[in-house]
Amino acid sequence: MKMNRYLVFLTVISMCFIRNVFCASAANVAQLTQDLLTNYDKRVRPLVDQSRAVQLDISFNLCGINSVDEVAEKLITTGFIQVMWTDELLTWTPASKNQISYIFLKQNDIWKPDLVLKNGFQKFKEMGGDFYYVNVGSDGMVQWKPYEVFETRCSMDITRFPYDKQTCEITFIVWSYVSIEVSILKSSGGLVFFEYEENSVWTVESTKETIKNAGAESELTFTLNLKRKPQYYVLNMIIPVICLGILSLLVFIIPADAGEKMGYSVTVLLSFAVFLTMISAELPVNSESTSFLSFYLILQMVIGASILVITAIQLRLHHRKNTFGIAKFFIYIVKLEQILRCRKSCCSPKNITNIEPMDGNDDNKDKVSNDLDIDWSDVTSAIDFLCFWIFLLGNTILTIFLFAYLTSG
Template identity: 60%
Template sequence: MARLAPSFGHLVFILSLLQVSVVCQTPDNVNSLLTNLFANYNNKIRPVNDQSLPIVLDVSMFLFSVNAVDEVNEKLVTTGFLGLTWTDDLLQWDPTLQNEIFIIFLPQKDIWKPDLVLKNGFKKLTEMGGDFYFLSISNFGDVYWYPYEVFETRCSIDITYFPYDKQTCNVTFIVWSYSADEVIITKSSGGIDFYEYEENSVWTIVSTDSDIKKDSYESEITFTITLQRKPRYYVMNMILPVVCLGLLSLLVFIVPADAGEKMSYSVTVFLAFAVFLTIISAELPVNSESTSILSFYLVLQLMIGALVLIISSIQLRLHYRKSSRGMSKFFVAIVRIDQFLRCVKRYRLCCKKDVTTVENFDKNEEEQSTELEAAIEWSDVTNAIDFLCFWFLLLVNVGLTMFLFLYITGS
């Protein structure tokens, strides 16, 4: 079998081993280098040879996870770290004179570093990193600092289209003490980089961006995160049960008034709907600046349920009236509309249900109206109310539901 040629990575590894075997730095070599570098070093002075020139600070952000989005407090909690890079002119050396030492590691408190702070945070301004953080410094003076933080930032929340809402949050960093003439921020990436990112169970990241603001007074960088809420949980556990309860409340108009169960059924469905609303109210985001369309939908469904309860009460009152004499023209009109719609539905010229018939089409309208009013009973009125209210409220309910989904999903 032919032997495989070594890859480029293998060659680099072999050469590095040869280099290590030839050149070996001792603690005395590193100690000597640090003694020379810090002989006249002061971490309170900007490390630039020409103090009239600014230090160029490259800022990147690496995101681990989106921990939480608090709608009530309008707070975004994320976990990640910053990648800060700048050049320290006072920490440069020639590796050939220092036994081939190309890089050293020092605690962050030992050298100068920019006072970069979180501008739109919830807590007081604190120093990035900590005493246990080490910075890497190359022989060219390039300093690399990666402070890890849990960022709690303010974020304006708009819940109008909940649970299909998108939220745009900013994470802003600013050099607090130095002006833009002393420390200027740049960026090497167009947005936020992901480092071993863990997906959030409620929110997914749609896009990221970064922007730099520069003026004569301050220099700051803003990282923008656009989040999309995952709606499946809220649709399955909130919207669909409400839609089903709304349709169940309309079935009261199918229950005959003589059955004696119309009122009890209506009250039972209304109470079930009210109890369910109290349960899901805890799941709705609280925000006084914007109101969710879903909240309006729930209120409308509750009002429809109350309207169904009122109509059912009036129906039972009318159904058990004994005499139909002196019936108002309003109830007569309801029966006429019911008969007309039934005729249209059945493709007939005219129809009735044990009420009246039109035997002679040559009769004038007054005679037909008089015969109709004389034959109408209160049971016919309640049947007409059942028919009209069921189809009317069904169309209203379906229309509201379709509007809700089309409006909030099309946002």
């Protein structure tokens, strides 16, 4: 029984030592707090020698990136900063205070740096709040951890959207004091990903910390290099636009006599216009830099309109009577189409006309002459053939250039 009591006593003593408080009572802590704050003036910098500067150790604990607003050029992040400094006016000897090695005080009860967010998007306000406590050690080391949802300005370059990369800064500045009064040291922690939750659209590639202590300014800047995840935009924007561009070319495969050529062309163009109206709301709005994808969509719209115009002219030519003479321009188009198809013109017309009739009559001559006749249906067929391959080649080159340019960064 005595052994059990002894073990319990040792356990209690050990727990007290682990907590750095040798069984201090609430009265002891309250007395220590009263002793420290008696004659304490929070308007005075916490240094015995006022000619020295209060040195701040600031680290940023990033919990997550809430959103990146390209239109408003705003970055919204969640996290807290950990600020540490030495308050020489809040020190005590733990041995004389029942081994109390630290206490918690309200942040407004002691001196603290007037640290503010320099490039904030909301109103200019101090960090923290009335409900925040600071940890004060017996050696005067103060730890302050204000938690915030930071809204900061961030200049956006959307030229390579949706494969763009953005560089955003979160800058903290000591507003009232000059650098010789309050300075920022090289942070011991830097930018820490404390319980960081990955964003579904943006990933953090790298970070950087910059300290500026010059003249009247003492500021600390945390730089985030962000990269957009393009999968959503590729699947829901780029691929449908490419498919519509291919569908618009199929109008040149439909025969002019089918009667659906013009209706198909108009339907595809209207579908293109409706789709572009829908996805234009998803594209970032920025007057300083324009997304190359926007130019690509405009060019696709121009191609669709050009196909519609060509189809209208083509149908007009197709229903012309053969009594109208065919201009040499259209004859050259037909001959070019025959050369590309390797029909008739694989051998020159001169050699064909020199073929002598086999049976001594003019039937073969008439047949050769009829083969060389060109009517308006031949002209429209040649236009279909040439336009299909020209637009297909141009669309393919444009699309390849688009992806090569966007992903080259």
